[in-house]
Amino acid sequence: MEKNVLNFTLKQLETKITKLNEKKFRAQQIFDWIYKKNIFDFEYMSNIPKSLIDKLNIELDITLPKIIKINTSKIDKSIKFLLETKDKNLIESLAILENKRVTLCISCMIGCPLKCKFCATGTELKFKRNLDASEIIGQYITINNFLKEKNIFGNINNVVFMGMGEPFLNLNNIEKSIEIFTHKKALDLSKKKLVISTSGVDKGLSDFINKFKIKLAVSIHFPTNEQRSQFMPINKKVPLEKLITELKKIDLKKREYITIEYLMIEKINDTLFHAEKLKSLLKGLKVKVNLIPYNPTKMFFAKPSSEKRINKFANYLLSKSIFVTVRRSKSKDVTGACGQFALKNNGVSLLK
Numbered sequence: 001m002e003k004n005v006l007n008f009t010l011k012q013l014e015t016k017i018t019k020l021n022e023k024k025f026r027a028q029q030i031f032d033w034i035y036k037k038n039i040f041d042f043e044y045m046s047n048i049p050k051s052l053i054d055k056l057n058i059e060l061d062i063t064l065p066k067i068i069k070i071n072t073s074k075i076d077k078s079i080k081f082l083l084e085t086k087d088k089n090l091i092e093s094l095a096i097l098e099n100k101r102v103t104l105c106i107s108c109m110i111g112c113p114l115k116c117k118f119c120a121t122g123t124e125l126k127f128k129r130n131l132d133a134s135e136i137i138g139q140y141i142t143i144n145n146f147l148k149e150k151n152i153f154g155n156i157n158n159v160v161f162m163g164m165g166e167p168f169l170n171l172n173n174i175e176k177s178i179e180i181f182t183h184k185k186a187l188d189l190s191k192k193k194l195v196i197s198t199s200g201v202d203k204g205l206s207d208f209i210n211k212f213k214i215k216l217a218v219s220i221h222f223p224t225n226e227q228r229s230q231f232m233p234i235n236k237k238v239p240l241e242k243l244i245t246e247l248k249k250i251d252l253k254k255r256e257y258i259t260i261e262y263l264m265i266e267k268i269n270d271t272l273f274h275a276e277k278l279k280s281l282l283k284g285l286k287v288k289v290n291l292i293p294y295n296p297t298k299m300f301f302a303k304p305s306s307e308k309r310i311n312k313f314a315n316y317l318l319s320k321s322i323f324v325t326v327r328r329s330k331s332k333d334v335t336g337a338c339g340q341f342a343l344k345n346n347g348v349s350l351l352k
């Protein structure tokens with residue numbers, strides 16, 4: 001297994017420590033130093049005996065991604081971070097600051113193999129690899145510490161898996177990250193504070209949500225197979241009917257719903273015809289539709305729908321009793337909006 005302790009769940013670290021002929025409780029102590037006391041060097045873990053520290057220094061390490069650049073939006077003060085992994089790959093995360101709450105949008109891959117036509121990650125970057133759990137939760141720890149150091153609000157309140165990559169194609173690492181995010185002895189975030197976003201994969205979606213009980217957002221964007229396949233190649237493998245059947249298997253409690261993400265692209269998917277198709281598609285599902293004005297990318301320069309068209313679309317859905325919100329696109333000026341993660345961070349360098 002990887003050497004980085006941030007890749008271990010508590011159980012896995014206990015197993016590792018036992019294999020080093022040490023008592024299991026030492027794993028809990030190490031977790032406490034890392035996740036509660038913010039210490040990332042074994043040498044400073046004062047209740048760990050020197051003999052074990054020596055073993056830990058040989059067998060394990062603690063490595064966080066490093067912030068390379070930051071870019072603060074002049075529109076809404078959100079901050080886009082460019083981070084570097086241990087093997088010198090670059091990833092992006094976005095801290096959205098709103099109503100004194102911080103939502104962190106994190107990446108789960110370097111690039112994305114799904115190649116959605118409207119998405120900068122999928123079209124402008126080459127897919128390199130999945131991120132491991134340490135790199136996923138590392139984004140949270142590094143950025144949380146940065147925000148605290150700079151006195152920019154308090155802790156991160158919500159985490160959304162909506163940055164670079166398709167989380168359901170990196171499930172092992174996502175599962176492990178969720179365990180570390182939510183474990184009482186680790187980051188101790190409520191499951192209600194985590195959202196996973198998907199473009200729709202062929203299996204495991206409903207089982208995953210039923211098991212982990214975190215919130216789900218699904219990128220539908222185009223309500224017919226013909227158009228969706230044109231813009232989102234995954235639709236050829238998992239057509240809309242198959243995706244909706246999978247969504248219907250999710251157990252939702254009284255106030256829970258699935259968020260349907262829908263990009264509003266002028267004259268492409270924003271007519272009443274599309275609104276009607278969307279309504280029919282969502283029949284029988286408990287959803288909230290989130291309309292997102294499209295952010296043009298280098299490879300697909302279409303226009304965002306006008307406010308008038310968005311309102312017409314939204315009003316149609318509302319008239320059919322479908323709950324609708326319109327997302328004000330965050331941080332357009334730092335290319336931190338939906339589908340705009342392409343490592344183009346022209347911000348302030350933090351490299352010495």
Ligand code: SF4
Nearest residue numbers: 112115116119122165
């Ligand atoms: S929209 Fe999501 S799934 Fe599609 S290419 Fe971009 S990152 Fe990948």
